[in-house]
Amino acid sequence: xxxxxxxxxxxxxxxxxxxxxxxxxxxxxxxxxxxxxxxxxxxxxxxxxxxxxxxxxxxxxxxxxxxxxxxxxxxxxxxxxxxxxxxxxxxxxxxxxxxxxxxxxxxxxxxxxxxxxxxxxxxxxxxxxxxxxxxxxxxxxxxxxxxxxxxxxxxxxxxxxxxxxxxxxxxxxxxxxxxxxxxxxxxxxxxxxxxxxxxxxxxxxxxxxxxxxxxxxxxxxxxxxxxxxxxxxxxxxxxxxxxxxxxxxxxxxxxxxxxxxxxxxxxxxxxxxxxxxxxxxxxxxxxxxxxxxxxxxxxxxxxxxxxxxxxxxxxxxxxxxxxxxxxxxxxxxxxxxxxxxxxxxxxxxxxxxxxxxxxxxxxxxxxxxxxxxxxxxxxxxxxxxxxxxxxxxxxxxxxxxxxxxxxxxxxxxxxxxxxxxxxxxxxxxxxxxxxxxxxxxxxxxxxxxxxxxxxxxxxxx
Numbered sequence: 035x036x037x038x039x040x041x042x043x044x045x046x047x048x049x050x051x052x053x054x055x056x057x058x059x060x061x062x063x064x065x066x067x068x069x070x071x072x073x074x075x076x077x078x079x080x081x082x083x084x085x086x087x088x089x090x091x092x093x094x095x096x097x098x099x100x101x102x103x104x105x106x107x108x109x110x111x112x113x114x115x116x117x118x119x120x121x122x123x124x125x126x127x128x129x130x131x132x133x134x135x136x137x138x139x140x141x142x143x144x145x146x147x148x149x150x151x152x153x154x155x156x157x158x159x160x161x162x163x164x165x166x167x168x169x170x171x172x173x174x175x176x177x178x179x180x181x182x183x184x185x186x187x188x189x190x191x192x193x194x195x196x197x198x199x200x201x202x203x204x205x206x207x208x209x210x211x212x213x214x215x216x217x218x219x220x221x222x223x224x225x226x227x228x229x230x231x232x233x234x235x236x237x238x239x240x241x242x243x244x245x246x247x248x249x250x251x252x253x254x255x256x257x258x259x260x261x262x263x264x265x266x267x268x269x270x271x272x273x274x275x276x277x278x279x280x281x282x283x284x285x286x287x288x289x290x291x292x293x294x295x296x297x298x299x300x301x302x303x304x305x306x307x308x309x310x311x312x313x314x315x316x317x318x319x320x321x322x323x324x325x326x327x328x329x330x331x332x333x334x335x336x337x338x339x340x341x342x343x344x345x346x347x348x349x350x351x352x353x354x355x356x357x358x359x360x361x362x363x364x365x366x367x368x369x370x371x372x373x374x375x376x377x378x379x380x381x382x383x384x385x386x387x388x389x390x391x392x393x394x395x396x397x398x399x400x401x402x403x404x405x406x407x408x409x410x411x412x413x414x415x416x417x418x419x420x421x422x423x424x425x426x427x428x429x430x431x432x433x434x435x436x437x438x439x440x441x442x443x444x445x446x447x448x449x450x451x452x453x454x455x456x457x458x459x460x461x462x463x464x465x466x467x468x469x470x471x472x473x474x475x476x477x478x479x480x481x482x483x484x485x486x487x488x489x490x491x492x493x494x495x
Contacts, residue, residue: 045410048490048492049444052444052447053440053444056444056447057091057447059451060091063108063110064091064092066095066106066108067093067095067106067107067108070095071093071095081093086119086459089458090443090458094455094458099126099127100127101126102126102468102470102472104126104455112450112453112454112455113455113475113478113479114126114455114468115449115455115456115467115475116455116458116465116466117466117468118331118466119331119466120306120310121331121332121334122332122466122468123309123381123418123466123467123468124335124380124381124468124470125468125469125470126336126468128335128469128470131337131375131376131380133375134372135337135371135372138367138371142367143368144363146362149365149367151367151370151373151374152170152370155168155170155370158378159329160343162314163304163308163317163318163323163343164314164317165324165327166345166346167344167353168341168342168343168344168349169341169364170339170341170365170369170370171340172340172361172363172364172366172369173339173340174202174303174329174330174331174340175205176203176340177203177303177329177330178268178305178328179203179207179208180328180359181268181301181303181326181342181344182205182268182301183359184344184352184359185298185301185325187356187357188299188347188348189266191263191264191265191298192241193243193264194207194265194266194268195257195267196211196267197269197270197273197430197431198225198245198246198430198432199211199212199213199247199275199430199431199434200212200247200269200270200273200303202268202303206234207238207241208242209229209230209233210230210234210238210239212230213230223246223252225244225246225431227239227240227244228244243256246431246432247269247279247429247431248279248282248285248429248430249430250288250292253267253289254292257292257296262296265299266298267289267299268303269300269303270302270303270305270306270307271286271302271304271307271315271319271320272306272307272311272316272416273430274419275462276428276434277461277463277464278415278416278419278420278423279428279430280414286322287320287321287322299325299326300326301325301327301328302326303328304316304327304328305329306331306419307319307419308328308329308330308332308333309333309376310331310332310418310419311417311418311419312416312417313386315327315329319416319417325344326345326348327344328341329341329343332381333373333376334376335372335373335380337368337369337372339373342359380469381469385469386417388469389469391473392471392472392473392475392476393416393419393420393467393476394415395476395480396415396420397415397420399476399479400413400480400483403480403483406487407484407487407488407490409490410426410441411423412426414428418466420464421464422442422445422483424437424438424441424442424445424461437461442462443461444486445483448483449482452485453478454478454479
């Protein structure tokens with residue numbers, strides 16, 4: 035057995051012991067959360083509002099949030115870098131968002147008719163993302179669903195391409211090869227399309243073709259094997275639900291050209307990256323404008339929202355009702371008021387400079403600690419987002435499957451027990467910074483990480 039393998043095995047044994055101890059500490063502070071969960075089970079499926087809230091050792095119920103902090107129902111205070119799975123760039127109860135919502139609420143909260151903020155918001159998004167025409171919805175799932183529908187209508191084709199391991203919401207077309215580790219998932223370079231559970235019919239699954247992230251040759255093979263049948267491809271330009279993965283330089287421009295050469299469209303799912311990694315999301319970061327972009331999460335400042343922007347040609351199909359993009363709450367005046375405040379008063383150039391400084395401090399600090407304590411991995415980050423990757427290589431979903439869960443779960447436990455609230459899914463998620471975080475919060479994150487490193491190496495701090 036090599037020295038590296040011995041150390042790896044020893045580290046995992048150590049992590050198992052540390053995890054048990056840290057879970058015990060956390061559970062001892064969660065009595066009210068556990069009581070509420072049990073009380074909720076009678077009338078709330080599983081005792082939670084979403085399956086994503088059902089994490090180990092249990093859902094932490096929140097009482098309130100102010101600025102960059104939250105308090106749970108047991109009275110524990112945390113610096114919130116969970117950010118509602120990426121929603122929280124504005125932080126909690128940002129004065130500009132609160133003022134926009136309260137002012138709009140006094141004028142009426144819903145009409146099912148357009149209000150003037152729609153024009154301002156669509157113009158602001160055009161400036162940031164370079165796509166001329168927009169429509170609105172209420173979630174990322176709705177946005178990606180509309181994008182898939184629009185690509186199909188525009189081409190008259192049924193099939194789409196998606197990346198293995200990517201999550202684009204919970205509609206039928208994209209709940210394929212999302213988290214599929216069991217059974218026949220096919221070879222690494224030619225993944226098999228697998229339904230995400232029994233809710234998704236095989237007839238729909240067969241229309242969704244799956245490729246590894248960052249692999250142009252795989253996309254080319256799929257397009258050639260299904261010549262004239264592919265409507266388009268939906269992709270997170272930075273893959274963000276299995277940690278954080280960026281593509282090689284030039285990939286996105288070449289991908290767009292390849293799809294267009296086969297008469298297919300390119301959709302960016304910027305539900306997580308949009309506004310977060312740059313003012314104009316990954317579209318701005320990489321300098322490649324897709325045919326369609328999907329937004330949600332951070333756009334609404336904490337209010338449910340969704341949006342799609344597209345080329346004038348594609349959106350004409352919406353304008354003339356060839357594709358009816360509809361929804362009772364689309365363009366809801368409360369949502370539009372919040373979005374306008376976020377785009378004009380919250381996510382300003384000064385705010386992005388502040389986010390960049392904090393994220394750089396966290397990434398640099400953790401990188402130095404990983405080297406000093408010989409912890410495997412690296413930090414992936416951009417803008418307000420980042421993820422500690424506890425593996426030497428993470429290029430795609432198959433790499434993700436191959437590295438141990440313990441590192442990510444231990445990191446989450448050490449952060450939450452040290453007062454930093456991260457998404458509770460270990461190696462799958464990222465931290466999200468808000469404009470209301472401080473450099474002191476960033477330093478606390480790094481200090482907690484050093485506590486974990488020292489514990490793994492048997493040192494005290």
